[in-house]
Amino acid sequence: MKWLYGMLLTGWALAANAQTNRMAYEEEIARHRADYKAEFLTSANGPLKNAQDLANLQFFEPDSTFRIEAVVRRTPESEPFNMPTYNGQQKPHVRYAVLTFTHKGQVLQLALFRSLQLMKLPQYRDYLFLPFKDATNGSETYGGGRYLDFRVGDIKDGKLIIDFNKAYNPYCAYSDGYSCPIPPAQNVLPIPIRAGEKNFGKAH
Numbered sequence: 001m002k003w004l005y006g007m008l009l010t011g012w013a014l015a016a017n018a019q020t021n022r023m024a025y026e027e028e029i030a031r032h033r034a035d036y037k038a039e040f041l042t043s044a045n046g047p048l049k050n051a052q053d054l055a056n057l058q059f060f061e062p063d064s065t066f067r068i069e070a071v072v073r074r075t076p077e078s079e080p081f082n083m084p085t086y087n088g089q090q091k092p093h094v095r096y097a098v099l100t101f102t103h104k105g106q107v108l109q110l111a112l113f114r115s116l117q118l119m120k121l122p123q124y125r126d127y128l129f130l131p132f133k134d135a136t137n138g139s140e141t142y143g144g145g146r147y148l149d150f151r152v153g154d155i156k157d158g159k160l161i162i163d164f165n166k167a168y169n170p171y172c173a174y175s176d177g178y179s180c181p182i183p184p185a186q187n188v189l190p191i192p193i194r195a196g197e198k199n200f201g202k203a204h
Contacts, residue, residue, distance in 0.1 A: 015024075025062060026062050029166075032165075033059060035065040037057060041054075046171070047108060047175035056200055056201035057201070058197070058198040058201050059196065060165070063165065064165075065103075065146070066103075066163070066164040066193065066194075067098070067161060068163075068164070068196035070099035070101035070110075070159065071099070071158060072099060072112075072155050073098045073099075073100065075097055075098060078096075079094070080094045080116055081093060082163070083113070083181045083182070084181070084182050085181050085182060086172050086180045087176075087178065087179045090114040091181055093113045094114050094117070095111050096112045096128055096132075097111075097114055099162065104191075107154070108190065109155065109186075110132055110189070111187055112130050113128070114128055115127065115133070117141045127151065128147070128151065129147065129149065129150075129185075130148040131145055131182075131184070132147075132188070132189060133146075134186065134192055135190065135193075136174070136192060136193060137195060140192075140194065140198055140199065141193075141197070142197075142199055142200070144170060144173065144183075145182070145183040146178060146193075146197060147167065147168055148162065148164070148166060148167055148168075164193050164195040164196050166196060167193065167195065167196025167197060168196065168197050173200050174200050
C-alpha cells in the first residue's frame with residue numbers, strides 16, 4: 001500500500017500547487033484591471049472621468065486557458081498601409097509579425113502591427129498593436145473588436161505570450177468621436193474569446 005499512499009500524496013501536492021498558481025494568476029489579473037481602471041481617471045482625453053463610469057466596466061472571470069504562447073514570424077517585407085478607423089480617419093501601420101497559436105486543438109493566426117505615427121515618439125518606439133475580433137463581438141463584447149498591446153521586448157526566443165484576459169475595449173466602446181482602428185479581416189477569429197473586457201455596461 002506504500003505506493004498508493006505515495007500516489008495520493010503526489011496528487012494532493014499537485015492539486016495544491018495548481019490551486020496556488022491559479023490564485024496567483026487571478027491576483028495578477030486583478031492588479032492589471034485595477035491599473036487599467038485607474039488610467040482612465042488620469043488620461044487627459046479619455047472617455048471615462050469618474051468612479052460611476054468605472055463601475056460600468058465589465059470583465060470575464062480570469063481564465064488561464066486564454067493565456068497562450070504564440071510562435072512569432074517576423075514580416076520585414078510588409079509594406080506600410082492605412083488602417084481604417086471607425087470615424088473614417090486612416091492611421092498608418094505596418095505589419096510587424098504573424099502570430100500562430102493553438103487553442104483547444106485549433107490552429108489560429110493573428111497579425112501584429114506597428115503604428116508608424118507612434119514610432120516617432122520615444123516612449124512608444126517599441127510599441128506593438130494587436131487588434132482583433134472574435135465570435136463574442138456584438139453580444140458579450142464590443143461589436144468593434146478589442147485590442148492588446150505589446151512591446152518588442154515581449155518577444156523572447158521567437159515566442160510571444162498572448163493573454164486575452166488583458167484584452168481591452170477601444171475608446172469607441174464608451175463614447176463617440178474617437179478614431180479607433182478597425183481590426184483587419186485577417187484578425188477576425190472564428191472562435192469566441194470569453195476573456196478580457198466585456199461590453200460596457202452603459203449605452204452612449
